[in-house]
Amino acid sequence: MKDVTMQYKNGVTAIYNLNLKIKKGDFVFVIGGTGCGKSTLIKMLYREEKPIRGEIIVGGLNVAKLRNSKVYKLRRKLGIVFQDYRLLPKSTVYENVAFALEVIGTKKEEINKKVLRALELVGLKGKLRNYPDQLSGGEQQRVAIARAIVNEPKLLLCDEPTGNLDPEKSMEIMKVLEDINSTMGTTIMMATHDKDIVNKMKKRVITLKDGRLISDEEKGKYKNEAI
Amino acid sequence: MKPFRMFGRSIRDAFRSVFRNFSLSLASISCITITLIIVAIALLASLNVNNFTKLIKEDVTIVVFIDREVDENKIGVIRARIDQGDNIASIEYKSKKEIREEMQASSSILEASMRDWDEDENPLMATFQIKVKDIEKIEETASVIEKIEGVHSVNYGKTMINKFLSAFKVIEKCTIVAVILLIVVTIFLIVNTIKLTIFSRKREISIMRLVGAGNFSIKIPFVIEGMVLGMIGSLIPVLIVIYGYYAFYQHFDGQLYSPLIRLITPEPFIYIISGIIILIGMIVGMLGSYQAVRRYLKV
Ligand SMILES: Nc1ncnc2c1ncn2[C@@H]1O[C@H](COP(=O)(O)OP(=O)(O)OP(=O)(O)O)[C@@H](O)[C@H]1O
Ligand SMILES: [Mg+2]
Numbered sequence: 001m002k003d004v005t006m007q008y009k010n011g012v013t014a015i016y017n018l019n020l021k022i023k024k025g026d027f028v029f030v031i032g033g034t035g036c037g038k039s040t041l042i043k044m045l046y047r048e049e050k051p052i053r054g055e056i057i058v059g060g061l062n063v064a065k066l067r068n069s070k071v072y073k074l075r076r077k078l079g080i081v082f083q084d085y086r087l088l089p090k091s092t093v094y095e096n097v098a099f100a101l102e103v104i105g106t107k108k109e110e111i112n113k114k115v116l117r118a119l120e121l122v123g124l125k126g127k128l129r130n131y132p133d134q135l136s137g138g139e140q141q142r143v144a145i146a147r148a149i150v151n152e153p154k155l156l157l158c159d160e161p162t163g164n165l166d167p168e169k170s171m172e173i174m175k176v177l178e179d180i181n182s183t184m185g186t187t188i189m190m191a192t193h194d195k196d197i198v199n200k201m202k203k204r205v206i207t208l209k210d211g212r213l214i215s216d217e218e219k220g221k222y223k224n225e226a227i
Numbered sequence: 228m229k230p231f232r233m234f235g236r237s238i239r240d241a242f243r244s245v246f247r248n249f250s251l252s253l254a255s256i257s258c259i260t261i262t263l264i265i266v267a268i269a270l271l272a273s274l275n276v277n278n279f280t281k282l283i284k285e286d287v288t289i290v291v292f293i294d295r296e297v298d299e300n301k302i303g304v305i306r307a308r309i310d311q312g313d314n315i316a317s318i319e320y321k322s323k324k325e326i327r328e329e330m331q332a333s334s335s336i337l338e339a340s341m342r343d344w345d346e347d348e349n350p351l352m353a354t355f356q357i358k359v360k361d362i363e364k365i366e367e368t369a370s371v372i373e374k375i376e377g378v379h380s381v382n383y384g385k386t387m388i389n390k391f392l393s394a395f396k397v398i399e400k401c402t403i404v405a406v407i408l409l410i411v412v413t414i415f416l417i418v419n420t421i422k423l424t425i426f427s428r429k430r431e432i433s434i435m436r437l438v439g440a441g442n443f444s445i446k447i448p449f450v451i452e453g454m455v456l457g458m459i460g461s462l463i464p465v466l467i468v469i470y471g472y473y474a475f476y477q478h479f480d481g482q483l484y485s486p487l488i489r490l491i492t493p494e495p496f497i498y499i500i501s502g503i504i505i506l507i508g509m510i511v512g513m514l515g516s517y518q519a520v521r522r523y524l525k526v
Contacts, residue, residue: 046437068442068524075439086434090247102236103440147438 014040030191032208038191079148079156083163087132094128118146138169158190241452251424259460262413273402280395291355292379314368316358417515449520457512465501
């Protein structure tokens with residue numbers, strides 16, 4: 001990511017001249033106060049938004065120049081998890097996870113194998129046939145994570161995945177993410193507000209303030225002055 | 228392999244989501260049903276009027292009366308001269324004798340009065356019965372024939388035919404315009420109903436994009452779903468076409484007012500119309516979905 005500036009249509013500039021490099025297999029937190037541009041940064045990485053200036057390369061794809069009709073090429077290399085889960089309410093847990101493979105045309109037996117493996121990894125193998133509204137928030141988030149990793153992405157983007165969960169459930173999710181990071185070697189970038197999580201995990205921490213990068217530390221701590 | 232697999236899935240998913248979103252599907256289906264019924268009726272009417280026109284045109288004959296003095300040899304020459312015209316579909320010759328026999332057979336009064344005629348003093352004239360290729364040019368053709376030596380006079384139902392034809396022409400044009408208009412309105416209505424259906428599934432579409440579905444593979448399930456909706460929506464119109472037209476045909480005994488205005492026989496006709504209706508339903512459903520889903524693919 002080089003010298004990226006991002007401006008929304010209404011004239012709000014959300015990111016200023018950001019330079020960032022993330023290595024394969026890293027686990028990175030993005031922190032900062034409300035409105036500092038965390039979500040915007042993540043949105044640019046999966047090409048929901050386009051920067052007005054600069055270059056973004058994800059896994060060899062020049063995301064900033066990616067055409068609308070080619071966005072799917074990028075999305076297949078990524079897994080994305082949101083605060084609000086974004087599951088299909090009328091599909092079962094199994095179908096929700098399988099969906100990510102079906103739309104890219106995977107064979108049935110392969111889907112079955114991969115979905116079960118992903119659900120096992122997040123610890124939800126027993127609830128295949130449940131619908132999302134029959135699950136707790138933490139369980140729903142784990143379904144969303146399973147969906148994000150089922151096609152074995154190189155990069156997993158998480159925008160406040162624990163935002164709706166209590167501290168205990170949040171730590172469970174973090175364990176799942178750490179597990180994915182270490183066993184599958186997936187690069188993870190996670191935006192969060194949660195002080196305790198950042199302090200406990202001791203990973204690389206990127207701090208944004210008003211759209212600018214103000215610090216980038218290995219094994220960082222949550223900085224109060226950032227807010 | 229891969230496209231087929233995805234296609235198969237799309238068909239499965241289309242049926243599944245028609246039932247999962249049943250109340251919204253029902254709105255689209257009833258919209259399609261109602262408009263297709265009207266389209267079907269307009270289609271039946273316009274094709275029948277078309278048929279009337281064709282029948283009447285086929286029935287139009289120019290009768291050419293030959294001078295009494297003309298002998299059999301000369302007849303052949305006249306025939307050849309008529310045949311030179313490029314608007315001639317067929318020529319049938321009837322000699323005086325044949326006409327007399329025909330007339331005698333047709334009524335007992337004529338039979339009584341003609342019985343004693345000697346063939347030499349037969350006052351009737353031999354005729355050619357001519358069918359033309361293009362009814363529009365009948366007047367021109369008739370006047371050309373009239374000038375041939377040995378032709379006494381030419382006759383065809385000028386005024387009656389012209390009236391009929393111009394009336395049918397108007398009706399034909401009106402029905403064609405009505406059918407096209409209806410189909411356009413149907414597409415418009417269906418696009419809007421399906422837009423509503425799809426609006427409620429914006430989320431589904433955004434999730435599909437999120438997990439890396441290409442634009443094409445996002446459209447396919449919706450397009451197939453539209454096709455399924457169109458097919459279900461054409462069910463009732465098809466039943467109405469089949470049973471309704473059959474009953475109509477039976478009730479009027481296959482003709483309106485005069486044997487000349489014959490209705491089209493139901494047997495292959497209603498099945499062809501049904502096929503057309505199903506096809507229109509499917510295409511319109513597909514177009515509607517395609518249009519509706521396109522909006523959500525631009526980010
Ligand atoms: N769709 C949008 N259109 C216009 N401006 C936007 C849009 N989304 C965000 N912004 C603006 O861009 C800035 C950065 O927003 P962003 O969502 O990235 O913040 P954030 O760091 O994720 O905040 P939070 O911690 O509350 O989630 C804010 O000033 C916000 O008002
Ligand atoms: Mg945010």
